[in-house]
Amino acid sequence: MSRKVYIARNYRSKFDAAGKAKMDCETILQNNGWKNIGFKQTWIANSILGTLISALGVSWALLRLKSGSTVCLQYPFNKFYGYCLWGAKLKNSKVLTLVHDVRSLKGKYGHSEKEITMLNKSDQLIVHNDKMRAWFEEQNIQAEITNIEVFDYLHTDNPNAKRTPTDYDQIRIVFAGNMGPFVYELDALERGNFKFDLYGVGYDEKKVKNINNTMLDYKGCFPSDQVIDHIDGDFGLVWYGNTLDTCDGVTGQYLKYNNPHKLSLYLLCDMPIIIWDKAAMADFVEEQGIGFKVSSLRDIKTRLAELTPEQIDQMKQNVQRVKTDVQSGQYLSRALERLV
Incomplete structure (x- = not known):
């Protein structure tokens, strides 16, 4: 059986939401018997020093890499992904790439050929879902592909976290993240038995269009290691863009292919x-x-009105089932089992 290894890296902060998924994946790999052959995971904010540590760690890892190993790389990996591919092939090792972001689909390259050529050097890929997998197959990717289905979000429940029972006369819909233009359009919705609780950065009260009768309630911004304990709502909203009627722009259109980490966050907050x-x-x-x-x-009012308390309660029970797997790393663990 081949030796299973990965390369830990430096992250800007242990509590940075942007690095949470990748840090969790390193932990899950370790829990599944994969060995880190680089330096220990670090959390140094200084970009120059952090990049230097990652570079040295990757070089040290490639020197230690034994022939015939299987090395798991997380993509993107800044400037080092191509370097790691070169080193792995030099050592006659198999490469399994866990794809977090596809820059071509986010408009970063304009054309996918450069990125596909690089990812095509992997022997195996773990991608987000069937839609992303189909896109890769359309690009004639040769690697063996499986889906992660949903990104894990390692977390231990805090028994003191506030979880208020649902008030069916005023259902709280949570949006967490950067405040896109659509947020301020929510006040244009026809009133119903719901309101919106907002968590994150970029909220500008001056942009609220109906300040005297607003449905928006800004709750503040919290570090990624604390936000789960602060969010208290009934549903989590996954939406991006400028309008109420569609998810537009690069980020909105990317929803057609990616698994937002935000969705996993909502599940850990016990919300459908x-x-x-x-x-x-x-x-x-x-x-x-x-x-x-x-x-x-604009469909939210009708959809919520159609749901009975029993149906919402069933959704919440289903959330608990999926949450158990998400917070313990089972989705990546199962994907790894299918490939290795």
Whole structure:
């Protein structure tokens, strides 16, 4: 059996949401018997020093890499992914790449040929979902591919976290993240038995269009290691862009292919999901019974009115089932088992 290894790296902060998924993946790899052959995971904010440590760690890892190993790389890996591929092939080792972001799909390259050529040097890929897998197959990728389905989010429940029972006369819909233009359009929705609780950065009260009768309640911004304990709501909203009627722009369109880490965060906050019907994760949400999809945010009033308290309670029970796997790293663990 081949030796299973990975290369830990430096992250800007142990509590930075941007690095949470990759740090969790390193932990899950270790828990599944994979060995780190680089330096220990570090959390140095200085970009120059952090890059230097990562460079030295990768070089040290490639020197230690034994022929015939299987090395798991996380992509993107700044400037080092190509270097790692070169070193792995030099040592006659198999490469399994765990894909976090596809820059071509985010408009970073303009054309996918450069990125596909690089990823095609992997022997195996773990991608987000069936939609992303189909896109890779359209690019004639040769690697063996499997899906992670949903990103894990390692966390231990805090028994003191606030979880208020649902008030069906005023259902709290949570949006967590950067405040996109659509957030301020929410006040244009027809009033119903719901409001929006906002968590994150970029909120500007001056942009609220209906300040005297707003449905928006800004709750603040919290570090990534604390936000789960602060979010208290009934549904989590997965939506990006400028309008209420569709997810537009680069980030909105990327929803057609990616698994937002935000969705996993909501599950750990015990909340069912409301998601754009063209998002890649919309099928997962409905198949697992953990929420519902909408083509426009204008549909929320009708959809919530159609749900009985018993149906919402069932969604919350289903959330607990999926949450158990998400917070213990089972989705990546199963993907690794399918490939190795």
